[in-house]
Amino acid sequence: MSTARANRLTPYLFLAPAGIVLAVALFYPICYMVYASFLDWNPSQRIGEADFIGLRNYTKLFSDAAFRESMWVTIKFSAVVVTIEMILGVGLALLLDRNIRGMSVLRTLFILPMMIAPIVVGLMWRYMYHPTVGIFNRTLTDWGFEPIPWLADGDWAFASIVIADIWQWTPFIFILSLAALQSLPASAIEASKIDGASGWQQIIYIKLPLMLPVLIVTLLLRLIDSFKVLEVILVMTNGGPGLSTEILSIRINRTASEFRELGEAAAMSNLLLIILLILTFAMFIYNKAQEVRAQRMRAVEEEA
């Protein structure tokens, strides 16, 4: 083998271990899951013993009202939390983007919720929502109000998991927005002040449009994450009462462990995976489009 050829192959040699790990750790489980979704498989069987039933698991899903309900809960949950978190996160970033003493401490405090393990967050909120000894209801009764059935009523339970998720994930949007804000060209904002823009006008006409690329990526990241949420809700409500907070991942978990339908659970996981892939792909395409645009502009600039 010539030296040049050997040199060309060297990088692949070094990449190979990572490639193998990736293949084993990523592709094998995915293929396994896809294959399992075509089986009528129950946990007491080995995978080889399960019957192959083709697409029947999928067709069953679409006629299953409980699954459709769970899909709807997931979509509703994602839409609500991501909308509120975006508004709060960006709003907070706009509010806290200034040099006041103690601001760095405040910023660190704001991102604390993100660092707590989801199980702990779930437990914490479950105790706070506790009908009698929880801080919310105790405070309400102390002030002379009726206690609220936080986790016992379907609508309130949904609101409760939304609140917990907002508490935990608004900081994520906040830090990304703040980083975006602080990297905006200071002189453009100064120019807008001279041009007569009020604080609001600076936000609407200059800051938000310039932050938009970061905001779109943040939005997609959060959407992807919110579709996969499990632990907090599992600990807080376990999907109940009824199906009111049964998001897709809880449904999958129950289908596998409670209903012992591994094939059906795999089919649901695949559907979820497809949704997430579409979102990820949207983000990828958006990033690519941005890059192409930047490249085109650079080309024009060089030409000029």
Added chain:
Amino acid sequence: MPEIRLQHLRKDYGVLTVIEDLNLEMADGEFTVLVGPSGCGKSTTLRMIAGLESVTGGEIMIGDRDVSQLEPKERDLAMVFQDYALYPHMDVAKNMSFALRLARMNKTDIDKRVKEVAETLDLTAYLNRKPAELSGGQRQRVAMGRALVRDAGTFLFDEPLSNLDAKLRGQMRAELALMSQRIKKNMIYVTHDQVEAMTLGDKIVVMKFGEIMQAGTPEELYRSPANKFVAGFIGSPTMNFLNAELVDEAGTLSAKGDGFSIPLPDARKGALQAHRDRNIHLGIRPSSFAEGPGGLKMPVILSEYIGAQSVLISELGGQRVSIEVNTVAPIRAGEEREFTVQGDEVHLFDPKTEAAL
């Protein structure tokens, strides 16, 4: 009546005082250039006038209005920034019309104004382009256009040409000079480039360490610098400074140094009497040397041929001096030439206070 007055202006950043007590008057319609080395407070002063930097003390009067505590938009000014500060997400037309749109001017008027200004700046073809699709020079013109459509009372420029290459800078400087003649507004221009200051300014304010070293017309600053700093800052090539002693030679005061003695005109005798027999700093502009017989014999160490002029690096009494001469024929290094200096063209400075004598 002076149009803009800075009175006892002060700026502190925490414990650091950048500007202590600045006083300056700018007449109506005057083109004022603030010039000085980096860190001299010129940009801070401009930003305080703009309202982008808070004022620690003192007043900024525009007409008889103290604007020092007002928001930038209430000060009736337009500004051109060093990095142009265009809005990257708006096209050229939108960039230029932003202020007018905020002021809720009607659309046909806006379009008319933008078109007019774009025409004078040669930007008509680019109105639909985003800033990223323009060259540096074009962006610069858009920044200028954005200020011009405003028709504000005062125009501020923060080193607007420093990001351009030398050739373009020369062109834009000329365009700016033409523009300022045409629209006759208050203009305050910050630069570290003394050539820009000399060519553009009706009045030049030389600053150092937050203080005004001298303010005056370009000619005043060049002909009679108030101190050694201004003398060294204004003029290119830089003025030569030599150590000398003021001596009385048979009734005539002379600046006498190692290897030279330059008789001073009798008119200056009275003012200089007090400094007789003392050390002084002697300032001689490179262009004050005239080649001719009977002068100082000086070696040519280096000859920089520029074209019509040559700058010679030479030595006088062990000190480096540069000499600017008209090039008749290129002068070679290693030659020895004779140069005379007229006594009324030299500048004398107190070595301690550096003030002109």
